[in-house]
Amino acid sequence: MTTAALARIAALYNGVIVAALLLGLLLIGRFYQRQARVSTGYLLFLVPAASFLVAGLRVVWNDGAAASDLIGDLLRFLGGACLIGLGAYLLNLMTGRRK
Numbered sequence: 001m002t003t004a005a006l007a008r009i010a011a012l013y014n015g016v017i018v019a020a021l022l023l024g025l026l027l028i029g030r031f032y033q034r035q036a037r038v039s040t041g042y043l044l045f046l047v048p049a050a051s052f053l054v055a056g057l058r059v060v061w062n063d064g065a066a067a068s069d070l071i072g073d074l075l076r077f078l079g080g081a082c083l084i085g086l087g088a089y090l091l092n093l094m095t096g097r098r099k
Contacts, residue, residue: 008060015056022049022083029090040093044086051079 022045029042055075062069 011056011059013056015053018052018056019049022046022052025087025090032090032094038093040090041086042090044082048079048083048086051075051082055079 026042026045026049029040029045032038033040033042052075055069055072058069058072058075062072
């Protein structure tokens with residue numbers, strides 16, 4: 001097995017794991033919305049999940065060259081920024097820190 005093949009497998013594994021964890025956050029937001037009857041916007045967690053998953057797939061399609069993939073890096077950055085905002089919003093909503 002070559003280094004490029006290992007890089008592909010690691011990138012895909014990373015994207016799938018992050019997407020699965022984000023789906024867990026989505027389910028937490030959905031649960032809180034149903035129980036507290038407060039709009040959480042839980043479906044927006046699909047945006048960073050898809051972003052990380054597509055970034056991982058781009059590495060697989062680009063022969064494991066993650067370092068030279070500008071679009072993949074932008075997808076990771078935008079997904080992370082979106083995740084920070086959504087996570088902070090959900091945390092503040094669930095812990096009662098309303099403005």
